[in-house]
Amino acid sequence: MNTNVFKTSMHKFYIVIFLSFLFSFSNGAYADADGAKNFVKSISDKVLAVVKDKSLSDSQKEKELTNIFQNSVDAKWMGRFAMGKYFRQASGEEQSKYLKLYNEFLIHSYVPRFREYTSEEFKISDVKAVEDGQVMVQTELVPQTKDAPAIRVDYRIKSDAGIYKVIDVVGEGVSLITTQRSDFGGMISSKGVPYFISKLEERVKNLKLQVASNGGKS
């Protein structure tokens, strides 16, 4: 049954997550859905410009994309959501250590994957107001092969005093932070917060080594 569910496009979901983040950062204030749409569009152009720039080395690209990521994504917000109820159970020290690691975890998991980009076309298909005054910018990644279906990726965007930030990436209906909440919670509920944080630290360390040795390809 999982075959049915994941077959059409889920298998590409994680590959495109890095793009999703990068396509959607913010450095200005937009008061409405249309503004958010134009904003995402202009960012996607900039990101593609970096990815396609032949004069930049891979490590230079990674640096630029990481900068874009840091300016566009509210990793602190996402990290808190992802840890869910266990965030309150953690000590202040654990909380700040976790949030720092979570930020690195996202960056080192997804930014290096720009290498897998294969000329998909990026299209904004719709913009919707959702709960809490947030906006969902719905996009499609259209593969160049003629009979492959497009991949739907939505960005959830919140605004604070006119500064927009990405707080979730939803690929084919699967929310990154909701999946992480189950994923992290599954470990924390049986092994506890300190164990989880030590595993996260280990993971971040390994991801950094991987990037250093083979450019993020596994």
Place this chain on the structure above:
Amino acid sequence: MQFHKYLAVFFLCACSFSPSAFSEDVKQENSKAKSTPAINITADKPEDQDLGYIKTDGDPLEPVNRGIFAINDAIDKAILSPVARTYKKVVPEWGREKIGNFVDNLKTPVTVVNSLLQGDVDNALTSFWRFFVNTTVGVGGLNDVGQEVGLKQREEDFGQTAGHYGVGPGPFLMLPVIGPSSLRDTVGFAADSASNPFNYVGGAAVAGKAATEGVHERSEYLDLTDEIERTSFDPYSAYRSAYLQRRNDQINNGEK
């Protein structure tokens, strides 16, 4: 054939599991639809919010599911995933594309029936013409001519039909070999198999179809499973959550 017997047995077992959890789930979903808070007082506390996404943590059969997951994982690592990797390496992309089209085409009758059951005449007709065009011009379904002429594929199944009429997923189930499912989708899957005319063409052909489907589809989500292995801390929970979200999205046809 044996596969179907197996499914039937499992289906019966599944139905004897906690009906209360099943109805509770439906209730939960109904009450949720009505209550969207107008004012958000927890905006600064993301850990207390759910952003209106479906809940994916309920799991009354977790110990059993985890046991099956461990066995599945071992079988997958020993047999399924190596076979799928070899298939991906040996068969060129255009060949895999044709096999994928062929496998998809055989499922189209089930999509037509379920689109009609959901009152979605549009998708029923689109799927009907896809099947017609792909089977004839597309040489027995090897070529997705339908997609090229703008007949877009959207698969429907009995699990989605039940979901369309408000049936919640019920308890999450990890099925042996097949993988993540729910009570609703397991029943639906049994109905899909029973209603698919191509499952009645004879033993060897059905076995061949099942094997082809299995290998091809496993190869299609190698990237996903590799990625979950790479990024998750408790893969079982990640699969459960992703499965339930994806099914919910399919039921809403990606429009919610």
